[in-house]
Every structure is written in C-alpha cells, then in structure tokens.
Amino acid sequence: xxxxxxxxxxxxxxxxxxxxxxxxxxxxxxxxxxxxxxxxxxxxxxxxxxxxxxxxxxxxxxxxxxxxxxxxxxxxxxxxxxxxxxxxxxxxxxxxxxxxxxxxxxxxxxxxxxxxxxxxxxxxxxxxxxxxxxxxxxxxxxxxxxxxxxxxxxxxxxxxxxxxxxxxxxxxxxxxxxxxxxxxxxxxxxxxxxxxxxxxxxxxxxxxxxxxxxxxxxxxxxxxxxxxxxxxxxxxxxxxxxxxxxxxxxxxxxxxxxxxxxxxxxxxxxxxxxxxxxxxxxxxxxxxxxxxxxxxxxxxxxxxxxxxxxxxxxxxxxxxxxxxxxxxxxxxxxxxxxxxxxxxxxxxxxxxxxxxxxxxxxxxxxxxxxxxxxxxxxxxxxxxxxxxxxxxxxxxxxxxxxxxxxxxxxxxxx
Amino acid sequence: xxxxxxxxxxxxxxxxxxxxxxxxxxxxxxxxxxxxxxxxxxxxxxxxxxxxxxxxxxxxxxxxxxxxxxxxxxxxxxxxxxxxxxxxxxxxxxxxxxxxxxxxxxxxxxxxxxxxxxxxxxxxxxxxxxxxxxxxxxxxxx
Numbered sequence: 001x002x003x004x005x006x007x008x009x010x011x012x013x014x015x016x017x018x019x020x021x022x023x024x025x026x027x028x029x030x031x032x033x034x035x036x037x038x039x040x041x042x043x044x045x046x047x048x049x050x051x052x053x054x055x056x057x058x059x060x061x062x063x064x065x066x067x068x069x070x071x072x073x074x075x076x077x078x079x080x081x082x083x084x085x086x087x088x089x090x091x092x093x094x095x096x097x098x099x100x101x102x103x104x105x106x107x108x109x110x111x112x113x114x115x116x117x118x119x120x121x122x123x124x125x126x127x128x129x130x131x132x133x134x135x136x137x138x139x140x141x142x143x144x145x146x147x148x149x150x151x152x153x154x155x156x157x158x159x160x161x162x163x164x165x166x167x168x169x170x171x172x173x174x175x176x177x178x179x180x181x182x183x184x185x186x187x188x189x190x191x192x193x194x195x196x197x198x199x200x201x202x203x204x205x206x207x208x209x210x211x212x213x214x215x216x217x218x219x220x221x222x223x224x225x226x227x228x229x230x231x232x233x234x235x236x237x238x239x240x241x242x243x244x245x246x247x248x249x250x251x252x253x254x255x256x257x258x259x260x261x262x263x264x265x266x267x268x269x270x271x272x273x274x275x276x277x278x279x280x281x282x283x284x285x286x287x288x289x290x291x292x293x294x295x296x297x298x299x300x301x302x303x304x305x306x307x308x309x310x311x312x313x314x315x316x317x318x319x320x321x322x323x324x325x326x327x328x329x330x331x332x333x334x335x336x337x338x339x340x341x342x343x344x345x346x347x348x349x350x351x352x353x354x355x356x357x358x359x360x361x362x363x364x365x366x367x368x369x370x371x372x373x374x375x376x377x378x379x380x381x382x383x384x385x386x387x388x389x390x391x392x393x394x395x396x397x398x399x400x401x402x403x404x405x406x407x408x409x410x411x412x413x414x
Numbered sequence: 415x416x417x418x419x420x421x422x423x424x425x426x427x428x429x430x431x432x433x434x435x436x437x438x439x440x441x442x443x444x445x446x447x448x449x450x451x452x453x454x455x456x457x458x459x460x461x462x463x464x465x466x467x468x469x470x471x472x473x474x475x476x477x478x479x480x481x482x483x484x485x486x487x488x489x490x491x492x493x494x495x496x497x498x499x500x501x502x503x504x505x506x507x508x509x510x511x512x513x514x515x516x517x518x519x520x521x522x523x524x525x526x527x528x529x530x531x532x533x534x535x536x537x538x539x540x541x542x543x544x545x546x547x548x549x550x551x552x553x554x555x556x
Contacts (some may be wrong), residue, residue: 351478357418371455413479
C-alpha cells in the first residue's frame with residue numbers, strides 16, 4: 001500500500017500567484033504581515049471572477065434563459081464548495097452573507113429575538129471580536145436576557161473553571177465563541193465548551209473567521225450549531241461570507257432581511273418564506289464574489305489546509321523566538337502549539353501606532369490598535385497592541401525585516 | 415532626510431519623552447477629556463483661569479508619540495493667552511508648530527489635544543465649538 005508523505009507548502013512559489021507582491025512599498029518589497037485583518041488575493045481568484053463576469057454573468061435564480069442558468073450554476077456551485085469546505089451535511093445549511101459580521105447578526109436577530117427573554121443568559125467570551133460580542137449584548141438587552149462573558153487569563157486563554165459560576169446566573173441559552181482569537185491567535189478548546197453549553201440547553205454560535213483560512217474546520221466534528229466565516233481573510237474577495245447552521249434550527253427561525261428572493265408567496269394579507277437557505281438571502285446576492293470565494297476554497301484545497309497550518313506554526317515558532325531577542329518586548333498569548341500565525345506584542349516605550357509607522361517605512365505592514373477587542377484589551381490592561389499575522393505566502397525573512405524595524409523603533413525612541 | 419526622520423524629528427521625540435505642561439492642577443476651573451478610538455490615544459486637559467486668561471493648563475494622557483507630543487506643544491502655545499484667542503486657533507496653527515507631514519490617520523492623533531482643549535474652554539468660558547461637537551461631554555475623534 002502506498003503511503004503518501006504529508007504535503008509540504010512552498011511559500012516562495014505560492015507568492016508568485018499574488019500580484020500584490022510585485023508592487024514595492026516605500027521603494028522596498030512588501031512584507032505583508034496583516035493577513036489576519038485581510039489576506040491578499042491570488043491570480044486564480046481574480047481570474048475566476050473576471051472570467052465569470054466575462055462569460056457567465058446574469059442575475060441568478062429567476063431567469064429562464066441560458067446565461068441566467070449558467071450564472072445560477074456558478075453561484076450554487078460555490079455554495080457546494082463551501083459545504084464541502086466545512087463538511088456540512090447539506091447545501092441547505094449554507095447561507096451566503098456579506099461577511100462574518102452579517103452571519104453572526106443573522107443568528108442574533110433571527111434566533112435570538114424569538115428565543116431569548118428574562119431569566120435567560122447569553123454567554124460570550126472576553127476575547128470575542130466585537131462582531132460576536134456586540135450583536136449578542138444588544139439582543140440580550142432588547143429581550144431582557146442576561147449577558148455574561150467567560151473571562152480570559154493573563155496568557156490569553158479562556159478560564160473554563162468559571163463556567164459553573166456563570167451557569168448559576170441564569171438559563172444559558174446561547175454560547176457565542178470564537179474558534180481562534182484575532183488578537184492573540186489562541187485556538188480555543190471548543191469541545192468542552194460545546195459539551196457544557198449543550199448540557200445547559202444552549203446553542204453554540206462559532207465565529208470561525210480566523211480559523212478557516214488557517215486550519216481544517218469540520219462543523220460536524222465541532223458539534224456546534226452555527227458557524228460563520230468571511231471570504232476576504234481566506235484569499236477570497238470582500239463582500240462575501242457564509243453562515244453554516246443546522247437545518248432544523250434554520251427551518252424554525254424567522255428571516256433576518258426581507259425582500260426579493262426570500263419569499264414563497266406574497267399577498268396583501270400575508271407573505272410566506274422561501275425554503276432554506278434562500279429564506280436568508282434577500283435581494284440580489286454578491287454573485288461574482290461567491291464565485292471568487294469558491295475559487296479561493298479551491299486554491300486553499302490545492303495548497304492543503306494541513307500544510308498551511310504547519311507552515312504557519314513554523315513561522316509562529318520562528319517569530320516568537322526572534323521577537324524574544326528584543327529587549328523590552330512583551331508577547332501576548334499562548335505558546336505556538338496552541339495558536340495560529342498571529343502574534344500580538346508591546347514594545348516598551350513605543351506606542352503601537354508609532355511602531356507600525358516605523359516598520360512601514362521599511363515596507364513591513366503590521367496592524368496597531370485594539371483589533372475590535374476592547375474587552376480583551378481592558379483585561380490585559382492595554383489600550384492597543386501591535387499585531388503581526390502570517391499566511392501561506394509569508395516568508396521567514398519577512399519576520400526578520402519586522403525584527404530589524406523593531407530595533408530601529410527602539411533606537412529612535414531610546 | 416527620509417520621510418520617517420521628518421515624522422519622528424528630534425523635537426517630536428523630545429516633547430514625547432519630556433512632555434511640557436504634563437500633570438494635574440490642584441483646583442482647576444474646568445477639565446475635559448477625549449479619545450481617538452482608532453489608536454486608543456487618550457488626552458485629558460485641566461485649565462485654571464485668571465479672568466479670561468489661561469493662567470495654568472496641564473494635560474495627562476497616553477497614546478502615540480504624535481498625539482502626546484502635539485498636546486505638549488499646545489500647552490506651550492496657549493499658556494497666558496485668553497480663552498477666546500485659543501478657541502479661535504485653527505488646526506493649521508497647531509500643525510505649523512508640529513511641523514511634520516501627517517497622513518489622515520495620524521492627523522487625528524495630532525489634533526486630539528487641540529479638540530479637547532477647545533471643549534474645555536467651551537465648558538469653562540462658553541467659547542464657540544464646531545457644530546458637530548456641541549453637546550459633547552467627551553471628545554471622540556473617529
């Protein structure tokens with residue numbers, strides 16, 4: 001029996017697929033260390049969208065002509081790719097959204113407004129991105145439900161020992177949790193959280209925006225109830241994301257946005273809803289963007305999700321080592337084996353915005369700020385951090401250039 | 415001189431490391447504060463008047479070098495002047511003093527202190543504010 005060796009990722013040759021790297025910044029090659037914010041796009045995705053517009057574009061679903069059928073096939077074909085990408089049971093469980101924020105709002109409004117009330121408790125985490133925090137806080141307030149956040153320890157990991165005390169505060173109906181932290185790269189232990197939440201009778205809503213670009217994700221293995229992600233962080237275009245949800249939950253939910261396509265029959269007296277997933281896709285969809293997302297899924301599949309994960313882990317280990325050489329630099333978050341390629345840090349005496357500006361002059365793009373994580377920053381006692389994040393096209397020498405830039409910042413502010 | 419050298423020129427770094435007019439006033443007549451949520455810059459300013467004249471002005475804050483240095487320079491500029499004169503300062507008056515090229519994002523850093531001071535003067539002496547700021551308790555530049 002043939003044994004296949006694990007696939008290796010060749011970041012250097014993959015880079016040739018990304019036209020952005022042909023364009024210097026401040027006269028220097030671009031070292032793009034901000035992929036957690038948004039990834040760059042390979043030619044394969046850009047070509048797929050252009051080709052679709054040039055050969056197959058029309059509005060979808062209602063047209064009887066050949067072109068509309070081709071366009072519909074491309075859009076629904078992208079849905080099938082998303083289904084396979086997260087290993088959902090059926091395409092009926094995949095709703096296209098504008099981004100992960102819209103996916104999470106869809107659940108908060110569509111499920112939360114009908115199912116939450118006084119005595120109920122919505123549980124989020126302190127490390128949650130504002131997109132899986134603020135909608136739940138708002139819907140809890142509107143429905144009279146309570147709201148609690150699982151605290152984070154000083155290493156940026158969830159304090160699961162607090163779950164019992166949280167459960168005592170009300171009937172837990174929702175657990176909203178990110179799979180991977182956008183600020184710290186922490187991979188959260190979802191299995192015990194899902195088990196705990198289901199014991200309480202709660203649904204589990206997962207923000208997988210920082211997970212699916214970097215590691216294999218299987219919704220059936222995770223055992224959660226909803227999972228959202230966005231296209232632009234995984235080599236796809238902006239304006240497209242997806243929500244997976246259990247069919248029986250989607251069936252029972254109220255629509256989120258209303259209008260064209262999401263209806264079955266409209267009369268002056270009453271309107272009935274289209275079948276899922278169309279019930280949740282009002283108006284003309286981001287058709288070409290869905291096609292682009294499908295192409296991105298193909299591209300990541302070619303590279304190999306396991307190979308991407310290994311490549312980023314090596315980079316993260318390398319980065320943690322090199323950053324550790326810099327005096328006065330404090331790295332946040334867990335050790336490399338429990339995080340993806342995201343490294344947040346503080347350089348003593350230099351504000352993150354100054355750090356980002358100084359390394360930018362060397363062509364190195366990093367993000368500085370609160371990363372839409374204000375409760376987490378408060379917990380860590382920070383106003384902001386500098387964050388470097390890696391992807392399949394990142395090279396070790398780009399981390400070296402970041403380190404050189406940080407030495408320059410230290411010297412300037414010494 | 416490179417772009418970076420001109421941005422972080424010596425005078426900016428000096429004001430950042432040794433801010434002028436930094437600290438608190440024991441019995442201020444008025445205080446105001448503000449944030450630039452984008453970067454997490456924070457500035458609070460306390461003013462004591464002698465009539466309409468700014469007798470004492472001090473700031474506290476944390477944030478990037480540009481926000482803190484520009485506020486420090488502002489303290490030097492306004493002490494001893496009247497509330498009305500300072501309320502009439504334009505952003506260019508401060509930016510000329512700061513004297514460095516700024517991108518739109520960093521412009522907000524540089525102008526945070528001036529906005530907070532104008533809010534304090536408005537609270538203390540009723541000097542005019544841009545329409546969009548009236549009724550604000552805290553300034554938020556976003």
